[in-house]
Amino acid sequence: MSKYPRCGVDASGLWREDWPGSRVTLAWQEVAQVRACKLDCVTAVVTVLQIDHPSGDCLEFDSDAAGFDEVVAALTRELPGISPDWYAQVASLDQDDASIVVWRRLALGKNA
Numbered sequence: 001m002s003k004y005p006r007c008g009v010d011a012s013g014l015w016r017e018d019w020p021g022s023r024v025t026l027a028w029q030e031v032a033q034v035r036a037c038k039l040d041c042v043t044a045v046v047t048v049l050q051i052d053h054p055s056g057d058c059l060e061f062d063s064d065a066a067g068f069d070e071v072v073a074a075l076t077r078e079l080p081g082i083s084p085d086w087y088a089q090v091a092s093l094d095q096d097d098a099s100i101v102v103w104r105r106l107a108l109g110k111n112a
Contacts, residue, residue: 006066009074014051016059026051026059028078036090037099045095049075079103 007016013027033052038045039062047063049071061071072087082103083089090102 003066005062007061007071008067009070009078014059014061014071014074016061016065024059026053030054031079032105033101034075034079034082034103035099035101036093038093038095038097040095047090047093049090050099075103 004020005016005018007014009015013025013030015023015025017023030053031051032054035050035052035058037048037050039048044064049061051059051061053059061068076082076084076086086102089100093100
């Protein structure tokens with residue numbers, strides 16, 4: 001596995017880094033929605049988590065990125081009301097299935 005892209009979490013939120021010095025972050029309180037899908041990348045099918053910001057931008061995390069499992073664990077731990085088995089639902093998706101919403105914030109600054 002390549003060192004990049006890589007992703008992770010810290011006390012303030014989620015981050016992704018595609019090359020040295022390119023870190024993009026998203027604070028926990030700015031997470032508006034979590035969507036997931038499977039993507040056929042020709043040589044492998046990867047799981048993609050799309051973390052939406054209220055502006056409409058999103059931060060994507062691919063299952064082949066270093067740190068992906070840490071992101072999955074942190075989403076389960078940090079997002080209030082997320083189903084404990086949400087990732088099992090994601091894992092069962094097929095590459096031809098539409099993206100699913102696994103968590104949505106009811107209002108910024110409030111629990112889901």
